[in-house]
Amino acid sequence: MAGVITASEPSWTAPFSGLxxxxxxxxxxxxxxxxxDPDRKGRPWSLPLEDRMLLVTAHWRTNLTLRQLALLFGVSKSAADRIADHLGPSLVLQPRKRFRRDAVLIVDGTPVPTRNHTVAEQSKNYRYSTNHQVIIDADTRLVVVVGRPLPGNRNDCKAWELSRAKDAVGRTTVVADGGYRGTGLVIPHRRERGQAELAAWKEEHNASHRKGRARVEHAFARMKTWKILRDCRLKGDGVHHAMLGIARMHSLALAGYRANGQAIRHVRDHLRDKPYDLMHGWR
Known part of the structure; x- marks a missing residue:
């Protein structure tokens, strides 16, 4: 059975992979x-690596079922299942282990509606979701760490530690919203009890803080163009692998590529905005 979609035709790549x-x-x-794609004994794969990878990315990009994609790629449904199970974990983003001394990161949690109720709980949007802690580089806007998924009813201050995101960044400066109170992260100024309004300089800092922290919200918006993050049907670690794989492709599409497969950061001189300054905010 001949497939309709193939990676040998470049016009299929962008709409079905985002790259x-x-x-x-x-x-x-x-x-x-x-x-x-190691050499192995037994029956070879029914598709070359390029087509197998396009099948997996198309699954994440369009959220079509594997049965539908199997028809488009000219393989059986069971073959599409095996391809997704084998190649999905290979596409994941490897967390960055070292950061620049002056690096500033931004963290926030995003819910991913998930049908596997063993790993999800009802969140504030009343849907069964998983909470994913996503950390980006404030300078380059690239995703550098994605924490382990937690049930969607976990608040961000707890998920920050339980998802292992805290351990991944060490002592690097991290900016967050007010939901991370008590975590030691850089959060907005808050009014004390009985205080009618904040001082002018605190309001100025908060405005600068909001402007900079919006970068992680923009990253979520770009990542969720891969529609599987809007309604994930994968079981087990599937939602985690999809989130990590999409983070890798998002960073690759945003910033280029390094030989070992990880996205590199832009040269600072090419960026419009300067990094976060703890004394002066987003300059």
Whole structure:
């Protein structure tokens, strides 16, 4: 059975992966270097690595079922299942282990509606969701760490530690919203009990804080163009692998690519905005 969609035709790449043909080719090369397509005994894969990767990214990008995608790629439904189970974990973003001394990160949690109720709970949007702590570099806006998913009813100050996001960043300066009170992160100024309004300089700092922290909200908006993050049907660690894989592709599409498959940061001179300054806010 011949497939309709194939990675050999560049016009299919962007709508079904979110990457340009050049970025997609670089990612395929990186996966080969990382051992995603080893020589093995037994029956070979029904699709080459490029088509297998396009099938997985198309699943995340469109949220079509694997049965529907199997028809489009000319394989059986069971073959599509095996491809997704094998290649999905290979696409995940590896958390950054070291940060610049002057690095500033931004963290926030985002809910992902998940049908697997064993890993989800009803959140504030009344849907069964998982809470994902996502950390971006304030300078480059690239995703650097994604915490383990937690039930959607966990608040961010608890999820920050339980998701292992706190351990991943060490002592690096991290900016967050007011929901992270008591965590030691940089959060907005709050009015004390009985205080009618904040001092003018505190209001100015808060306005600067909101402007900078919006960058992580923009990252969520871009990541959720991969529609599986709007209604995830995957079981077990599937939602975690999808979140990590989409974080990797989002960063790749945003900032370019490094030989080992991880997104690199822009040169600061090419950025319009300067990094966060704890004394003066977002300059």
């Amino acid at each position: 340009s043909p050049h970025q997609f080719g670089k990612l395929v090369t990186a996966l080969r270097r990382e051992g995603a």
